[in-house]
Every structure is written in structure tokens, then in C-alpha cells.
Amino acid sequence: MYRTHSNGELRLANVGQEVTLAGWVQKSRDKGFMIWVDLRDRYGITQLIFDEDRTPKEMVEKAKTLGREFVIQVKGEVIERVSKNKNIPTGEVEILVKELTVLNASLIPPFTIEDETDGGDELRMKYRYLDIRRNPVKNNLIFRSKVAIETRKYLSDQDFIEVETPVLIKSTPEGARDFVVPSRMNEGQFYALPQSPQTFKQLLMVGGMDKYFQIVKCFRDEDLRADRQPEFTQIDCEMAFVEQEDILNTFEGLTRHLLKVVNGVEVAEFPRMTYDEAIKKYGNDKPDIRFGMEFGELNEVAQHKDFGVFNNAELVVGIAVPDGASYTRKEIDKLIEWVKRPQVGALGMVYVKCNEDGSFKSSVDKFYNEEDLAKWAEATGAIPGDLICVLSGVADKVRAQLSALRMELATRLGLRDPKVFAPLWVVDFPLLEWDEESKRYHAMHHPFTSPKPEDMSLLDTDPGKVRANAYDLVLNGNEIGGGSIRIHDKATQALMLGHLGFTPEQAKDQFGFLMNAFEYGAPPHGGIAFGLDRLVAILGGQETIRDFIAFPKNNSGRDVMIDAPSKIDDEQLKELNLKLDL
């Protein structure tokens, strides 16, 4: 037995006991006649003391040779500390060491194993096993594990069955690019790695499993944007004999449970908002509603004056920035620069200062009088002391621009407290979205989402207007889950695939197995999938998902630590009947 206790365990009540501890040398202080060592493991830190009077001489000598991150085992007596450390749970005791064994030495680590490390990102990734020793990363992994446990607990208690679905599946053309896996046993054929277990979970519903979930790895061979991994984890769920309302209630329950047990936060019933409303009010289908700053549309009150920019715009829209009237000219100029950055893309910004005395001062005073501007204030909800920021242009674009500005200002104003949680259901998503590049409609969610029955008639006449039984769960401005009520009959599924540009042959070839299944008594069903990586990061109050993943990949999809992907040898290629075509 290497240890009798962990390093987070001993208290005053243990004084007098002989114990064996093991762990890493966090640091040591050598006062000549006395040496203190902080011994660390996952559970905490315990102070060791080597004392010339009370510790065998050779142990003291050996203690002097200990470097940071050496792995040691000590035997000794728990004694009360003279100067207590109130900051750690073991701070009232220390171990008077009688025996010291070095279990493994360590080179000097390339960065400090401290909460605030001196290691840069790349170095920390290369030595990820050292990075994981640091409390922030270690605690993130423990936190992630807890979220997964509590998710499983909640869903199991609700009669959900966790079923494993295959990882080696068939490639389908819809959605993002598939990773493919050549099959040695089936010449010239490939498996794909799943982007989600979508069709399998639907088959489980056809199979009568009634309530399914799985915490499951999924894969997407996309060019990686910042903080997006080629492999990611989903909480994947599906229920039979349900309407949208049943699903929203169930997964509102799950989210509320997680917020309660993981964050200790009680949240009221989640508000709901239609997609159209979210776009209109926040310019965004995943609005952060921790704060207001709702959009005020100004076409009525700002057009038909002499200001051509506005008159020619499809949409004039503004937000009120709390206490923004105090911004200096320079600060406002910087804000204008900010919205004109290519990442945002606005051509300019009009502003109105709402002075404390009720008067207004705007950048377009030439065109608008006080009465006009008072109407702007009313439309944006601005009160004296606020700054109204107004953008104009093509509706879609200007909404996205103003949304970016709204988020940026809220961040600057400290309105995006990661300890505050504001969940929101966004419902009634459009079924289809037009893709300029391919000149056809794509499924906004996926091809299995059902249209709202009352909108079915629009499918032929005005496809873009058809609403879907689809919903997203938004938390603090992030989409953390999305789902839909599915199509469960062959005819509707065939119709939908037709609208997505599939010929009947293609539809049969790709999704025939699912449509066949629908002919044998498929129940009404629907579901949702949560992105676990993002969910964990948000609940954990952090922006980046990478620090909640033990071994993440960098933006080229590379594991910098183990050097994957790598070349495989010619023999393997030959066995797979593949040739490289470089």
C-alpha cells in the first residue's frame, strides 16, 4: 500500500497518527536545520517537515535533493502546525517525516505547475500531462465528469435508457464533411464516423425504446475554427409519443437540474421566444438575455427625413447603451471604428446621446430634431444618460452587426457575468434556408425535422416561410442544445428530401433504411442534442471549451503531444487498397 491517506485528508483530529503519504513535491523550503515540503496530489496539499532533531539524518539529506515534481512517499507522524495555514483544509497539521522514499525523479518542468502558470498555450499542450496537474485544468476535468454523471442520473431517473450506437457507419452527403474509414474487409468501401447518431436514435424510436439517451463522441471533418474540435461530445436524446411541449419540459428539467446541483443556482421557468422574435429583438437566433439592450427598429421614425443613408436602408435599427451618454467623442469614435472592422462590417454608426437633462445630442442633428430623437429613444427604450447606437443597411446584415455591437458593449459593461445564467428556448425555426452557392434550399436543422402541419401548404409556394417543429436551448448567448419533432412517415420524408434536391433514387440510396423503417409502425417522436463541450464550459463559467478536454487538438486537428495524425506505412495502405495521390 503506497499511502494510508490522500494529501487532502488530514486534520487536527489525526494528530498523533502514523501515516504514509505519496505525491508530488509542489515546493520545498530549506532552512538548513529544517526542511518543509508541500506534498501534492489530486486531493490537496499536505505540509511535510524534516527536522534535524527529530528526523533521521539521512532522510534530511535526501530531502535536500528533492526537486519540484519529484514523486515521493513518506512515513511519519501527524503533528499540529505551529503557524497554521487557514487557506487549505490540511493547514492545521503537518507530517513529521521519519522515512522518505523517492518513487520517481523529475526533470525541471517546462512551466510552473501553479494555478497561474508561466507556460504559453503551445507548451502547455505539448506537455498536457503536466498541464493537467494544475488545479484549473484538473478541476475542469472533474467538473466535466460531474456534469456527465448528473446528466446520466437525471435522465435515468426519468426512464431514459442509454443505448450505444455504432461509430462505424455509412457516409451521408447531408451536413458537414464526414471523416471516412477505409474498410479492409470490404474492398473500395468506407465507413464514416457519425456527425451525430441521428438516424440510429430514430430507429430506436421505431424499435420502441421510447426514451433514449447517449453521451457520445461525434465527428466533423471541417476546417477548424478557433475552439472547435474535430471530435466532440453530445448528450443525444430522443423520445417517442411526444410533442414539442413534452421535450421542452423534459430538457428544461435536465438543464435546471444541472444548474442546481453543479452550480448551486435555481433558475425560474425558461422563457420562450420564436426565431423571428429573437432575430427582430436581438439580431441573433441565440440571444444572450442576461441583459436588455433590445433592438429598436427605427424605420418609421428615422426614414422619410433628409438623411439619405437611412432612407435607402432596408432596416434602421438601434440599441440603447446604459450610461453611454458619458462616452467621450474619442470613445465613440473608437466604437465606430470597432463596428467598421471587417469582422463586423458596418459602414458607419449613428449615435444619439440622451443627456441627463432630457435633451439629445446626435451625430445627425442636421437631419433630426429633438422631437425626432425622442421617438428614437422611445423605440430603443433609452433613458436619460444612455447612448443610442444606430446602424442601417440590408436587414440581415445590419442585425448581425448590431448584435455583435450589443455583445461587445455588454462585455465592456460587465453585463455578461459568467455566474449568472439566463436560459432561453428559441422555437419555430424556419425549416429551410436558401443557399446562394448551391442555389437550393438546405435543411436548417436536418432533413428529418418535421414542418409545422399548418405551414405544409407553403412548401411548394414559399418554402422559406415554412416553420419547423424545431427548437434550440440557448444559455447566455450560446446554443447549448437543439432538436426537433421528426418526420415519422415515409411520404413526408420523401417529400422533404425532394425539396432538398434529392432525386427519388438518391433519397432511397441514402435514407432508404430509415424510410423503410417508417413503414413498420413508426411512432411520433422527437429529440434534442446538447453539445457537452460547450455546455460544460458555460456551466464552468469559462469561454474556451479546450480547457475542459483532457487531450484537445489544435486548429490543424493535430494532437501536438503525440504527433497525430501521422504517416501510415505502405503495407497498411496496400492492405486497404489505397494509394496516396499527393
Place this chain on the structure above:
Amino acid sequence: MYRTHSNGELRLANVGQEVTLAGWVQKSRDKGFMIWVDLRDRYGITQLIFDEDRTPKEMVEKAKTLGREFVIQVKGEVIERVSKNKNIPTGEVEILVKELTVLNASLIPPFTIEDETDGGDELRMKYRYLDIRRNPVKNNLIFRSKVAIETRKYLSDQDFIEVETPVLIKSTPEGARDFVVPSRMNEGQFYALPQSPQTFKQLLMVGGMDKYFQIVKCFRDEDLRADRQPEFTQIDCEMAFVEQEDILNTFEGLTRHLLKVVNGVEVAEFPRMTYDEAIKKYGNDKPDIRFGMEFGELNEVAQHKDFGVFNNAELVVGIAVPDGASYTRKEIDKLIEWVKRPQVGALGMVYVKCNEDGSFKSSVDKFYNEEDLAKWAEATGAIPGDLICVLSGVADKVRAQLSALRMELATRLGLRDPKVFAPLWVVDFPLLEWDEESKRYHAMHHPFTSPKPEDMSLLDTDPGKVRANAYDLVLNGNEIGGGSIRIHDKATQALMLGHLGFTPEQAKDQFGFLMNAFEYGAPPHGGIAFGLDRLVAILGGQETIRDFIAFPKNNSGRDVMIDAPSKIDDEQLKELNLKLDL
């Protein structure tokens, strides 16, 4: 809301309530004026009654059109049944239907959805979603889910953290063949799918996670033997600061917990046996110890007589078959045929009948007298009434043959009751095994297993004799888990890789990341991995793992239902810089 209750829920106490149910038509009986329908869902069956006197006429008419597996919704009143069915929990009530809605029709299913189905294997696989509706498969999936939940619960309670390790990793040459995944972002390079998260869990130990587990999919691109899947699931575990004893205790605890909560069986402390002893006593490193029939070695008492076959054999070994003395000549001849089948491969079999009167009758009476045969009986533990079966030849082969015979006879004698559980630790496995084909030693477990310190000196002189700190957990003749104490220092790891035929360059190229990690304070550590598929099947009292997998693949690695793997298009190949070389 599609239903107020499930079909397994209603009892006499609910009589008088108006309820809404939904589910599948299991069967219907049409008596003209009355129609009974068994309505099924995951939770059970509820009987519906359509009655000309009490049900609206058009509902009765509609009920007459219902076919098997139609999905329906009914509203009605819970009434007490006249003739009660004591076999099902809902058997005291039925629903007097007032409203009937057909939610989805069904074609006639290709096989019956009954516990005993008329569907053959292939058909059931092709329509797996229908097969899952059958109780045996459905209950297996629920059982599997329960084993996973209880595993997670037990390990979490013991402070294990579940950490997800990557699926897209680096290909390594040791072990079985890897599935590979071409990387579009890194030309000419490939990921591999993990055969186990071995190196990652060791890095987590170096990273101080202390206790890790994961229930995780692993992959092996092997030719598939019967009931072996290319993707399989492991309960993967690792602990730091442990000796073998700590690991055995921890995972004996897990197994005991599972047997208790999943099977309701209390098992005494698990016996332990060395690998050598298992081979000697049972001819097998995963002996089924639900029954005796231990091997008796007969070289001493059977050689040096006039029987040349035995005199020339490396090993003469027998087992006592309980009550086998009563076998007829014909039955014994059949047994001899059985051991001579190519799958077993014995050249013949000598037998001795131990008569009830204490006398013996053998097939080699010419060479051995009663006194000789009494010694055979003593060595094999045979008592009057038993049959002694004796094989001879090269030790390895003859042990395997006798082991096969032992298992076959035990099956025939009904000694392998799937409701009886006999776990066993097999310890002290050899570190290396000689491979004739490649003319070199291979790691019996894997290259990270540590040799026993006391055997280290044999590494150069007699490598085959070196024992490892390796152990298997055996349950009813199946290896359900295996693990080892790992090497945790660079020098020993390099030495081991050298013995496995790696040049220092190859060792560095393949496992440099791990050996580097060992230089930064790697703690002593070890672990174990359980094959979840096999474990679940054995706990579930069944032989085949396939029926515990929702969507298994056939022996060609194909998913017969969705037709995977399949061809990918030329554009995808081009993007991956691959050419097919058929």
C-alpha cells in the same frame, strides 16, 4: 400529450379513470360484437376492449382495420376485467375504448414480434428496429444500460473520474490492426482509431488524475470471428500509487457490486490462481471453475510401462468425468470422435471406467493392471462411477485439447449453469510469449506491462520465464477483464521495447511521448480494462454478445441494415488525396 400512462402502469386502483394510451398493436381478437386489442409499449401490455354496446360504432369499425404493429392512440375508461390475466401486471384491468386514433399504419412485419420469433438471424438483423421491439432484445439493451449505470455509480463513489480520451489518435504498430482515418487537413497523414485508451490513461496518471475510468468504444480491424465486433466497448480504468493488490481489491469490489445489484447474487471473496497453476489444472488461462474436473497429470504413473504412445508423450493427462462409468461403448466412441475433430485435434483418447465395485475397465488393459489404474484414479480424483479420459502428446497442445473436452463434458452434464457465477483472478502471467512466425517475443499483455522485479534478471537469459505484474479477471470460463501494473520509468520502458524488437529510433518515434512523460515525475500506476460486451452477456446469462448490442455488425463487418461500409464519391477521395487501388 400523447398519453397519460404507459402500458405497464394501470392497476385495479385506476379503475374508473379516464386515460389516454399509445403504443403498438400486439394482436387483436375480433369476436364481432367485441374486439380486444393488446396494446404494447416498452413498459408492458394493456388490453383494450371495443364493445358494440359501449364504444362508438365508428371506433369499433376502425378497430376492425387495425393490423399488427399499427401505432395507435386510445382514450377510454379503466375497467375491471372479467377474466383476469395473472401473468402480466396490468392483467386485472382493461380499457373500454371511446376514441381511437391511428398514429401510423404498419406493413405486415417480416417476422413475428414475439419472445420466440419465426425470424432467422439475417432477417432480424436487416429489420433490427423490429427485432428491438421483441422483449428479449429490448430487455438485453435495458440490462446493458443498467450494467453501465451501476459501473459508473460504483467507480464514482470510489473517487474515480470519468475522462474522455481522443478517438482520433496516432497509429501504433503493436497489437491488432488499426482502423485508419485519412486527415484532409494534414496531407498524406492518417489518424488511427484506438484499440484502447492505454497510453492516454497512463498520461492521465502522470497528470495526477489518480483514479480514472471511462466506458469507451474501441476498435480493431481484425478479421471477425463469430461474435466479435470491429467496434467494442471497454470499461477502462487506471489508478496511481497502487500495487497489484489494490487493483484486485478495487475491481473485485466492482464485480461483486454488479453481481449483487444486477443479478442479485452475493459472491464470496474471489479465489486467485497463478497462470501456471491455471494451465496445469485446467489447460487454460481462463478456467471455468463452476465445476471441478481438474487435470490429473499421469506421466509418473502411466509412463515406463509398455504403452509406447504414453512413453513417447511429453505429457499424459486426464480428467475424471462424474458418473461417466455408465457411458456405453458407443457413447465413448462418439466422445473419441469428438476429441479427434480438427477443431480439437487429439489423435485419440484413452479411457478408464471406474466401476462402482472398485474395479477398473480401460481401453489399455493390455498395458496396465488394476493397481496402475488405481493410481490414475487417485491422480485425477476419480471415484467409483466416474470415467477417466486421458490424452497425451505435446504438453501445450494436449492441455488445450483436454480443456476443450472438459468444457464440452461439463456443458453436457449441465455443470455450466449461467445463473451460477464463479469469478477467479488469474495472476502472474508471463511477460512475453514467443511468436514462431515473426521469430521474436511479443508482449503477452502489452508493451507497458511491468515485469516482476524479482524476475528482471531473467530478461536477458530466459525471457519466456519472466513473469509480469499482470492479471485477468475470469468469470465462468471467460476473460472479462485484464490489466497490469505498468512500467513508469523511461529506462525500463526502453528496455522492454528493445526486447520486443523495437530499435531505439522506433521506440522513440512510436512511444517517445510516453517515455518523455515518464521523465517528469510519473507515479507508480496500474489498471484494468473490462470488455463490457462480454461482461454484459455473461451477467445476462447468455452466450452471444451480439444480442446486447443495438446495431451489431455481421462477420464481414457490415451493418446489414444500413448498408455500411459503402462507396464514397470521387470528390471525397480527391479531397483526401487518396486513390483506390483495386
